[in-house]
Amino acid sequence: MSQTQHPAAPADRYGTAGPAGGSARRGGPLGRGAKAAIAAALTAAVAGTAWFATLRQADDPVxxxxxxxxxxxxxxxxxxxxxxxxxxxxxxxxxxxxxxxxxxxxxxxxxxxxxxxxxxxxxxxxxxxxxxxxxxxxxxxxxxx
The missing domain is CATH 2.60.40 (Immunoglobulin-like)
Structure with missing residues (x-):
């Protein structure tokens, strides 16, 4: 009986194994700083929308x-x-x-x-x-x- 050999996957194709055997990238494609920046931008957008709505109400109270x-x-x-x-x-x-x-x-x-x-x-x-x-x-x- 013959054995079939599979070619080895390139070492850098799937990242390197971390200490627990998982991928070296733990937080997904975005780092902690990028996630914090996105959260800050979303918070600023919501606050800006609320401020604009308040000004509009003050300009047109009817x-x-x-x-x-x-x-x-x-x-x-x-x-x-x-x-x-x-x-x-x-x-x-x-x-x-x-x-x-x-x-x-x-x-x-x-x-x-x-x-x-x-x-x-x-x-x-x-x-x-x-x-x-x-x-x-x-x-x-x-x-x-």
């Missing part, structure tokens, strides 16, 4: 949400929306009624606040030049006290 709309007929649409702003703040919200082509067929500037809570709901009727099929809150801007 937010809005569209709740619903109801087409009342060919010349009006009823819109319900919420406004989120600090207690005591006043703002003006612009509501737009839209045709199927997304053309604006009605608009209304609605003064809101000052509210007693951070979130308040409003319901308005917008007159239209033709039947609207949707409505949006185009934006809300704070007004001077």
């Amino acid at each position: 937010a809005h949400d569209m709740v619903s709309f109801d087409v009342l007929g060919p010349e009006e649409i009823e819109v319900t929306f919420q406004v989120h702003m600090p207690v005591g703040t006043t703002a003006t919200c612009t509501i737009e009624a839209l045709a199927p082509s997304y053309a604006q067929v009605g608009t209304l500037d609605v003064p809101v606040g000052p509210a007693q809570t951070r979130t308040s709901a409003y319901e308005v009727t917008v007159g239209t030049s033709q039947e609207a099929t949707s409505a949006v809150v185009a934006g809300c801007t704070p007004t001077a006290p």
Whole structure:
């Protein structure tokens, strides 16, 4: 019976054996310093994002949400929306009624606040030049006290 011999693997192909017989590279391809640098960069990115969000909130303290709309007929649409702003703040919200082509067929500037809570709901009727099929809150801007 003949024995089959396998060629030996090059010595540097798989690294050198460490004291316990394992690979000389224990922490994977990145060293401890590189992992610490990545962790520091991720922490800085999260902190930067939080700081940016805080500044944005300070610059634009009024937010809005569209709740619903109801087409009342060919010349009006009823819109319900919420406004989120600090207690005591006043703002003006612009509501737009839209045709199927997304053309604006009605608009209304609605003064809101000052509210007693951070979130308040409003319901308005917008007159239209033709039947609207949707409505949006185009934006809300704070007004001077």
